[in-house]
Amino acid sequence: MLRLLTPARAADALAAALLGGLDPESCPRRTALDVPGGELLLMPAAAGAYAGVKIAGVAPGNPARGLPRITGSYLLLDGSTLRPLALLDGAALTTLRTPAVSALALRHLAPAGRPLRLVLFGSGPQAYGHLEAVLGVRQLAEVVVVARDPARAALLVEHAGALGAAARTGVPGDVAGADLVLCCTTAREPLFDGRLVAPGAVVVAVGSHEPDARETDTALVRRAAVYVESRAAALREAGDLLVPEAEGAIGPGHINGTLADLVTGRIAVGGRPGCPQLFKSVGMAWEDLAVAVALFEAAAGASSET
Numbered sequence: 001m002l003r004l005l006t007p008a009r010a011a012d013a014l015a016a017a018l019l020g021g022l023d024p025e026s027c028p029r030r031t032a033l034d035v036p037g038g039e040l041l042l043m044p045a046a047a048g049a050y051a052g053v054k055i056a057g058v059a060p061g062n063p064a065r066g067l068p069r070i071t072g073s074y075l076l077l078d079g080s081t082l083r084p085l086a087l088l089d090g091a092a093l094t095t096l097r098t099p100a101v102s103a104l105a106l107r108h109l110a111p112a113g114r115p116l117r118l119v120l121f122g123s124g125p126q127a128y129g130h131l132e133a134v135l136g137v138r139q140l141a142e143v144v145v146v147a148r149d150p151a152r153a154a155l156l157v158e159h160a161g162a163l164g165a166a167a168r169t170g171v172p173g174d175v176a177g178a179d180l181v182l183c184c185t186t187a188r189e190p191l192f193d194g195r196l197v198a199p200g201a202v203v204v205a206v207g208s209h210e211p212d213a214r215e216t217d218t219a220l221v222r223r224a225a226v227y228v229e230s231r232a233a234a235l236r237e238a239g240d241l242l243v244p245e246a247e248g249a250i251g252p253g254h255i256n257g258t259l260a261d262l263v264t265g266r267i268a269v270g271g272r273p274g275c276p277q278l279f280k281s282v283g284m285a286w287e288d289l290a291v292a293v294a295l296f297e298a299a300a301g302a303s304s305e306t
Helices: 007-019 090-109 125-137 150-162 172-177 218-223 231-237 239-246 259-264 285-305
Strands: 031-035 038-047 050-058 070-078 084-089 116-121 140-146 167-169 180-183 202-205 225-228 255-258 277-280
Touching: 007 090, 007 125, 007 259, 007 285, 038 285, 050 090, 050 285, 070 090, 070 285, 084 090, 084 285, 090 125, 090 202, 090 259, 090 277, 090 285, 116 125, 116 172, 125 140, 125 150, 125 180, 140 150, 140 172, 150 167, 218 239, 225 231, 225 259, 231 239, 231 255, 239 277, 255 259
Parallel strands: 116 140, 116 180, 140 167, 180 202, 202 277, 225 255, 225 277
Antiparallel strands: 031 038, 038 050, 050 070, 070 084
């Protein structure tokens, strides 16, 4: 079922939900439970004719066992009767949903009209998903992959080449020449020196929903125009913003706008002239629901055509 939607089409579903009046600020918060193997997450949401809940596991030790770090299932329900309609692979849904959120943000934040240089941090499923998502919304002049594991970085470079993108491996300092920087890692400390990011460049950070973990540093956050999915969620979970706030470098008002602001046109993009733009995503239950509904309806449409 998940192959029925590209990240670009999933981004369309997210945009439609926001344009239809969905308010991410009212979305139920994520419930997290520490367990011996890692963390269990419960993410419920309801909107329109549907409801749903994702039960996900985050198991940091799984990659060493040759298993996925993220596990789980998504149960889609009829909104009025709460009758189960579909059961989806929760990890695969996340791998589609998160790049779709980033793609939607990039439609509004990333420069259009010329090929862009991308620096991509990470070599796991989210890095692959984000590469496909970016290629669906912008032209790329070059992809530079920065990852801890050289072999996995080389595989992602090869994959990018197969998709038609010029690609190579690189180092954190390559952000100095980037138009786009995507952070798709499990890092808990900053990946690069934020002072190197060029004015006008766009940075997307998706790797963490924990208040004490971050992929970007205080220097970048201080000088950037910051956008988030929801102010409430970001101020609970976005370590990229909460750590600088705890340091006294920024305040809650440092957030320039939300994804809904961008999609509906409520705000002008850009913040302070000549500053980088940072989109920090923590992942929200309404996004899972919107993409799950789009998948379910696409599957129903495909079945009716056969």
